[in-house]
Amino acid sequence: xxxxxxxxxxxxxxxxxxxxxxxxxxxxxxxxxxxxxxxxxxxxxxxxxxxxxxxxxxxxxxxxxxxxxxxxxxxxxxxxxxxxxxxxxxxxxxx
Amino acid sequence: xxxxxxxxxxxxxxxxxxxxxxxxxxxxxxxxxxxxxxxxxxxxxxxxxxxxxxxxxxxxxxxxxxxxxxxxxxxxxxxxxxxxxxxxxxxxxxxxxxxxxxxxxxxxxxxxxxxxxxxxxxx
Amino acid sequence: xxxxxxxxxxxxxxxxxxxxxxxxxxxxxxxxxxxxxxxxxxxxxxxxxxxxxxxxxxxxxxxxxxxxxxxxxxxxxxxxxxxxxxxxxxxxxxxxxxxxxxxxxxxxxxxx
Numbered sequence: 001x002x003x004x005x006x007x008x009x010x011x012x013x014x015x016x017x018x019x020x021x022x023x024x025x026x027x028x029x030x031x032x033x034x035x036x037x038x039x040x041x042x043x044x045x046x047x048x049x050x051x052x053x054x055x056x057x058x059x060x061x062x063x064x065x066x067x068x069x070x071x072x073x074x075x076x077x078x079x080x081x082x083x084x085x086x087x088x089x090x091x092x093x094x095x
Numbered sequence: 096x097x098x099x100x101x102x103x104x105x106x107x108x109x110x111x112x113x114x115x116x117x118x119x120x121x122x123x124x125x126x127x128x129x130x131x132x133x134x135x136x137x138x139x140x141x142x143x144x145x146x147x148x149x150x151x152x153x154x155x156x157x158x159x160x161x162x163x164x165x166x167x168x169x170x171x172x173x174x175x176x177x178x179x180x181x182x183x184x185x186x187x188x189x190x191x192x193x194x195x196x197x198x199x200x201x202x203x204x205x206x207x208x209x210x211x212x213x214x215x216x217x218x
Numbered sequence: 219x220x221x222x223x224x225x226x227x228x229x230x231x232x233x234x235x236x237x238x239x240x241x242x243x244x245x246x247x248x249x250x251x252x253x254x255x256x257x258x259x260x261x262x263x264x265x266x267x268x269x270x271x272x273x274x275x276x277x278x279x280x281x282x283x284x285x286x287x288x289x290x291x292x293x294x295x296x297x298x299x300x301x302x303x304x305x306x307x308x309x310x311x312x313x314x315x316x317x318x319x320x321x322x323x324x325x326x327x328x329x330x
Contacts, residue, residue: 001210014141018109021179021202022209092107092215123327130283159279167278170286170293 002026004088007035008095015094016041025049030076030084033058043072055081102213103134107205109141110218112161113153118146121218122164129171136208137168139178139197144186147178147193162194179205222251237318237325244322252320256310264308264320270294271321281326287314 005023007030009015016038023029029047031039031054039054046052056075059066066075076084085091106125110117125137139147151162168176176197183189183199190199198204209215220232230248231239236255238244249268253260260268274290275281282290284302292300299305302313309316314326 003209003215014109018141022206024206024210090209090212090215092209093217095217126280126283126327130285132285161279163277163279167274167280167282167286170282170289172285 002028002088004084004091005029006091006093007031007038008033008093009038010034011038011041013095019092019094020045020047023047023050027051028053028084028088030081031055031058031073032081036062036064039064039069039073043070046072053080053084101133103136103211104128105136105138105208105212105215107138107140107215107217108143108146109139110146111142112146112151113156113158117218118143118161119159121216122161124216124218125168125173126164126171129168129173132172135173135175136212137173137176138205138208139176139182140205141179141182142186144178144183144188147195147197148188149192149194151194165195168195177205177208222248222255224248224251233325235319235325238322241322241324248322249320256316258309258316258320260320266295267291267299267305267308267317268321271317271323275321275323281318281323282314283326284312284314287317287326 005019005027007015007019015035019029026049028051029042031042036054036058042052052073053076054066054069054073056066056077059075069075106121108118108121112118125135128135146161147165148162151160153160168174176195177200178197180199180201190197220234220236222230222232224230224247230243233239238248250260258264270291271282288300288302288305291305305313305317318324318326
């Protein structure tokens with residue numbers, strides 16, 4: 001019964017930190033919109049058993065280089081976003 | 096009643112009560128969902144815990160008192176209110192200073208509530 | 219803009235659904251005029267429900283939808299009155315909507 005968490009704010013907002021409090025093993029976190037700015041912070045605090053993703057288009061739009069995300073965060077395009085939604089039982093959008 | 100088809104809907108509110116529409120919007124969604132006789136969890140996290148503080152007098156800023164509506168939630172059969180204990184503590188608040196009785200819980204309990212939900216709304 | 223004409227020629231502004239635009243314009247006379255337009259003749263059985271509604275709004279700031287309205291009446295006036303059928307006889311149509319209107323409250327926003 002896994003959950004997809006989306007984050008659409010930078011790490012100066014509480015969206016990421018609040019999400020990290022309740023994300024659990026088997027869940028996924030997807031960074032979208034301004035949430036992609038939080039990718040470096042998210043790399044530094046990986047969670048046990050939580051898959052991390054960032055939306056490719058939003059990285060590109062903001063001049064962020066997907067290749068610097070190390071291996072911990074995978075990029076997905078909009079189709080991948082839809083797949084993630086379908087693969088999880090519910091979504092929680094943190095903003 | 097249609098309890099066998101009722102879904103568990105969890106609302107997570109994380110915004111301060113005034114100055115924007117988010118807290119009010121979340122409350123309206125809770126009240127609307129309650130009309131459809133769904134199982135509802137109402138969770139206050141982050142700055143959302145400020146919505147519950149006693150002694151609000153928003154008439155001074157020409158706003159309606161949101162906290163007054165929380166005391167009417169039992170009539171809507173919304174009885175499961177939760178606050179994240181750490182968020183309460185970080186803001187120097189305790190349960191006695193809140194307008195309604197709530198379950199003060201750890202993040203682990205909130206994670207479980209999310210897992211048991213069909214739908215989760217955050218505002 | 220819609221309005222309600224009182225016998226003393228005063229004009230009370232109403233919203234598009236016929237609810238008072240300004241709650242402070244409410245008086246028993248206004249309630250009677252609103253009721254007459256439905257038409258309902260207000261009796262003590264109506265008034266006690268309207269008083270419960272007005273007190274609820276003063277405390278909580280919301281106009282109750284149907285189910286909470288029925289529960290509220292049951293709580294404050296007893297379970298023989300807190301029943302849909304009883305309230306429907308007093309306030310034909312949707313009792314929560316009709317009673318809120320006569321009590322001078324805004325339209326219940328979560329009422330369908």
